[in-house]
Amino acid sequence: xIENLVTIKQVSAHTGxxxxxGAWVHGKRSSGKIAFLQLRDGxxxxxxxxxxxxxxxxxxxxxxKLTQESSLYVSGTVKEEPRSASGYELLVDGIxxxxxxxxxxxxxxxxxxxxxxxxxxxxxxxxKQRAILTIRAEIxxxxxxxxxxxxxxxxxxxxxxxxxxxxxxxxxxTKYFDEDAYLTQSGQLYMEAAAMALGKxxxxxxxxxxxxxxxxxHLIEFWMIEPEMxxxxxxxxxxxxxxxxxxxxxxxxxxxxxxxxxxxxxxSKLEAIQAPFPRITYDEAIDFLNKNxxxxxxxxxFGAPHETAIAQEYDRPVFITHYPASIKSFYMKPDPNRPxxxxxxxxxxxxxxxxxIGGSQRIDDPELMAQRFEEHNLPLDAYQWYMDLRKxxxxxxxxxxxGLERTVAWICGLEHVRxxxxxPRTLYRLYP
Ligand code: 4AD
Ligand code: MG
Numbered sequence: 001x002i003e004n005l006v007t008i009k010q011v012s013a014h015t016g017x018x019x020x021x022g023a024w025v026h027g028k029r030s031s032g033k034i035a036f037l038q039l040r041d042g043x044x045x046x047x048x049x050x051x052x053x054x055x056x057x058x059x060x061x062x063x064x065k066l067t068q069e070s071s072l073y074v075s076g077t078v079k080e081e082p083r084s085a086s087g088y089e090l091l092v093d094g095i096x097x098x099x100x101x102x103x104x105x106x107x108x109x110x111x112x113x114x115x116x117x118x119x120x121x122x123x124x125x126x127x128k129q130r131a132i133l134t135i136r137a138e139i140x141x142x143x144x145x146x147x148x149x150x151x152x153x154x155x156x157x158x159x160x161x162x163x164x165x166x167x168x169x170x171x172x173x174t175k176y177f178d179e180d181a182y183l184t185q186s187g188q189l190y191m192e193a194a195a196m197a198l199g200k201x202x203x204x205x206x207x208x209x210x211x212x213x214x215x216x217x218h219l220i221e222f223w224m225i226e227p228e229m230x231x232x233x234x235x236x237x238x239x240x241x242x243x244x245x246x247x248x249x250x251x252x253x254x255x256x257x258x259x260x261x262x263x264x265x266x267x268s269k270l271e272a273i274q275a276p277f278p279r280i281t282y283d284e285a286i287d288f289l290n291k292n293x294x295x296x297x298x299x300x301x302f303g304a305p306h307e308t309a310i311a312q313e314y315d316r317p318v319f320i321t322h323y324p325a326s327i328k329s330f331y332m333k334p335d336p337n338r339p340x341x342x343x344x345x346x347x348x349x350x351x352x353x354x355x356x357i358g359g360s361q362r363i364d365d366p367e368l369m370a371q372r373f374e375e376h377n378l379p380l381d382a383y384q385w386y387m388d389l390r391k392x393x394x395x396x397x398x399x400x401x402x403g404l405e406r407t408v409a410w411i412c413g414l415e416h417v418r419x420x421x422x423x424p425r426t427l428y429r430l431y432p
Pocket of ligand 1: 165166185186187188209211217218219220222224226227355356357358359360399400401402403404405406417
């Protein structure tokens with residue numbers, strides 16, 4: 001191996017010096033006496049300039065053999081170049097080809113999305129995909145930063161579970177030796193137990209839904225951030241949600257400007273994402289929709305077109321609160337003044353990205369919880385531990401779940417969630 005390789009991101013610290021970089025050829029242009037190599041190494045991009053008259057014959061020949069996605073060690077002098085995007089270029093004087101790649105399948109011409117998805121393992125190398133994965137990593141960092149600096153402890157709920165958390169229709173079944181088991185749809189119920197032990201907790205991990213939905217917002221495997229907070233009511237939870245989401249968006253704006261530019265994202269739209277966020281009740285949303293060309297009877301859930309119509313009224317995410325109990329999960333606390341609605345809120349992202357957060361205050365009364373188990377036909381024995389949380393020192397508490405991929409899609413301005421994760425699991429795709 002070559003010692004002291006410099007990454008492209010580090011070249012600014014080596015202006016005027018000779019460095020060696022491990023790289024791939026992203027593209028190449030040449031004009032008789034000079035070759036321009038578009039080089040990438042994962043950390044960034046730089047142009048390598050090979051001048052026939054200034055390099056050995058061997059180096060010039062090597063430059064001629066380089067094809068798209070060839071791998072190499074390239075040596076040269078770092079020069080400031082204000083006209084290039086990175087601000088630097090490399091005056092190449094040495095090339096050691098690791099592999100001269102033949103017929104890289106993804107060429108600069110247009111490919112269909114199925115072809116690209118079949119080659120996802122290579123497509124990840126494209127500048128746009130690199131930008132998305134970089135922003136995803138920044139979002140994850142900012143999520144952890146927000147909770148770790150605001151009194152939350154990160155707790156990891158199990159992925160293999162004996163019961164369902166969010167309804168039984170979309171569970172992935174597996175065997176746990178002789179028992180039946182399911183992949184988790186949400187860590188929430190376990191996070192409620194953790195909140196009773198640690199006060200404020202959050203989880204950050206993969207969740208699974210065997211949903212037969214083929215929409216631009218659904219993945220089969222997706223990542224969720226699930227905070228759960230003791231002694232916090234719905235209103236306090238909404239204030240935490242808006243502060244949290246603003247922090248995440250502003251962190252990306254501050255730390256990922258080049259990546260947002262690569263994606264052509266309108267950054268001014270992201271800069272507007274500042275707490276507080278507007279709130280409307282489910283009833284107000286129904287009124288609004290029925291005045292704007294929809295026909296939605298009270299008691300029906302909203303679909304993507306409804307959410308988009310509501311979101312279009314605002315330049316930042318909007319909370320829709322107090323949905324009918326009949327269309328929400330069994331654990332949501334009824335509004336004491338109006339028990340047919342629950343103390344819940346969905347956060348709808350702007351620009352048509354739909355629901356990014358679902359959350360609620362939880363039922364803390366043991367009798368009401370027992371009643372809900374009966375109404376929803378849930379097996380009490382399997383949830384005995386969950387009932388215990390209401391039996392031994394129950395307290396008001398609230399929580400919510402943010403979908404990571406929908407958040408990445410919104411912040412990056414992407415059409416579809418399939419590009420927000422390295423290897424998406426969708427209805428018809430398990431490969432690669
Ligand atoms: O609204 P959901 O189903 O809520 C829960 O699971 C609660 N237990 C969370 C909690 O209170 N701790 O899911 C939460 C979020 C959604 O708002 C959405 O962003 C995302 O998870 N989500 C999906 N993202 C991608 N693909 C899917 N199939 C998704 N289903 C939900
Ligand atoms: Mg939801």
